[in-house]
Amino acid sequence: MRVTVIDYKAGNLTSVLKTLRHLGAEPIVTDGDLSLVESAERIVLPGVGHFAATERLDAAKLTGAIRAAIARGVPFLGICVGMQWLFAGSDEAPQQPGLAAFPESCSRFPEGKEKVPHVGWNSISSRQNSKLLAGVASGEFVYFTHSYRAPVTADTAAVTQYIEPFAAAVERDNVMGVQFHPEKSGATGLKILRNFLELAGKGTEC
Amino acid sequence: MLTKRIIACLDVHAGRVVKGVQFVDLVDAGDPATQAARHAREGADEIVLLDITATHEGRQTLLATVQRTAKELFVPFCVGGGIKTARDAEQVFEAGADKVSINSAALARPDLIGEIGASFGAQAVVVAIDARRDPAAADPVGEAQVFVHGGRKPAGRRVVEWAREAEARGAGEILLTSMDADGTRAGFDCELTAAVSDAVGIPVIASGGAGTVAHFAEVFARGKAHAALAASIFHFGVSTSRSLKEELARAGVAVRLPC
Numbered sequence A: 001m002r003v004t005v006i007d008y009k010a011g012n013l014t015s016v017l018k019t020l021r022h023l024g025a026e027p028i029v030t031d032g033d034l035s036l037v038e039s040a041e042r043i044v045l046p047g048v049g050h051f052a053a054t055e056r057l058d059a060a061k062l063t064g065a066i067r068a069a070i071a072r073g074v075p076f077l078g079i080c081v082g083m084q085w086l087f088a089g090s091d092e093a094p095q096q097p098g099l100a101a102f103p104e105s106c107s108r109f110p111e112g113k114e115k116v117p118h119v120g121w122n123s124i125s126s127r128q129n130s131k132l133l134a135g136v137a138s139g140e141f142v143y144f145t146h147s148y149r150a151p152v153t154a155d156t157a158a159v160t161q162y163i164e165p166f167a168a169a170v171e172r173d174n175v176m177g178v179q180f181h182p183e184k185s186g187a188t189g190l191k192i193l194r195n196f197l198e199l200a201g202k203g204t205e206c
Numbered sequence B: 001m002l003t004k005r006i007i008a009c010l011d012v013h014a015g016r017v018v019k020g021v022q023f024v025d026l027v028d029a030g031d032p033a034t035q036a037a038r039h040a041r042e043g044a045d046e047i048v049l050l051d052i053t054a055t056h057e058g059r060q061t062l063l064a065t066v067q068r069t070a071k072e073l074f075v076p077f078c079v080g081g082g083i084k085t086a087r088d089a090e091q092v093f094e095a096g097a098d099k100v101s102i103n104s105a106a107l108a109r110p111d112l113i114g115e116i117g118a119s120f121g122a123q124a125v126v127v128a129i130d131a132r133r134d135p136a137a138a139d140p141v142g143e144a145q146v147f148v149h150g151g152r153k154p155a156g157r158r159v160v161e162w163a164r165e166a167e168a169r170g171a172g173e174i175l176l177t178s179m180d181a182d183g184t185r186a187g188f189d190c191e192l193t194a195a196v197s198d199a200v201g202i203p204v205i206a207s208g209g210a211g212t213v214a215h216f217a218e219v220f221a222r223g224k225a226h227a228a229l230a231a232s233i234f235h236f237g238v239s240t241s242r243s244l245k246e247e248l249a250r251a252g253v254a255v256r257l258p259c
Helices: A014-022 A034-038 A051-059 A062-071 A186-198 B032-041 B058-070 B086-094 B104-108 B111-120 B159-168 B190-199 B213-221 B241-250
Strands: A002-006 A026-030 A043-045 A076-079 A087-090 A102-108 A118-123 A141-146 A156-162 A164-172 A175-178 B005-013 B016-021 B024-028 B046-051 B077-080 B099-102 B125-132 B145-148 B153-158 B173-178 B204-207 B227-230
Touching (some): A014 B058, B016 B032, B058 B086, B111 B125, B190 B213, B213 B227
Parallel strands (some): A002 A043, A076 A175
């Protein structure tokens, strides 16, 4: 199972790569080789840190290549900031547009009631027909660490409650994202990544 | 609902897990990779590995230990001890850590907090504070002092002020160890933990003094901690995170179960 992992120099890829390899996948990392996106069977966009770092995707012309891959039906998974990038943008870096696969924007948790960032294990309530979350029961726990979050919409695949409900996962056809870190979420996280890897990739037999 | 984290802490010396009372009288407690995997299997929400060797010669041993420990670990993994530069942190991240814990190096050069955060994100930077109450002060908690060098030397900073500065400089979490309580199994310093938690907007991990399940429930409620570190309570088969969390759940604490 080949999976193209996009490196846009936002944080550390080691955990994601290690986990993908543990699941039997062959990650191929690129920070700008568009041919690796054009030939991708699956794409993972990890990301910890600041939304502004996604500027590098535009600078390296990866944004257009990813958009084209998604249009071809290549399964795509954004993790944390990688999920937020699927939206139109984020208040964290208002000048930096996202991919806008989903038209809404991400915003910061309101201050005052609880600590911001939201750090730790929280439960998710998942939508029935999600491919990404198949076999994940509502109430299972995953690991979060973030200060910005996406709103709950028709594309939300799982909801988590912190201060108020937010989108823990999004899914529309082949475009998927998780706000939490599946590579750090124990058996539940491994199940979600395995679901993603087992989606029929572009150009593979199924 | 966001749950309270139980963090298994492995103090590592020269590639082996050790436990001592108030950082002296070290006893061998096993192999770090084996112990970390066991803790994750037994329900720990996170693993912290603190290298107390922290010598130049020990760095390569530590990186090899981190790599071996991270390999099959799928919960958050924090590594501390001897990280003095952003490059030291980078090597630990490349070896597989998700977070680094920095202590005396951050006090010596507070810019280090922001330097690591700039490359790896604030969530990856845990500032560890070794604290002692100041018994001579009018407010022993409010004027509690930061200590360095394994808790032996005062740093000349007040705990609450340093925690605030660490947050302002971009720390993602505070790991607060009460040197008074550490190793005593007589309970966390809840007053000091609450004072720090009230002073900052980032999560506070309480450490030092865990002896019973009730101690954990207290530090989550009265101490306003978001997570608690445990070392000696788990060693030598005393208890597992899972059984600890099952008892905490019965006491009304939100924890990750089943796990």
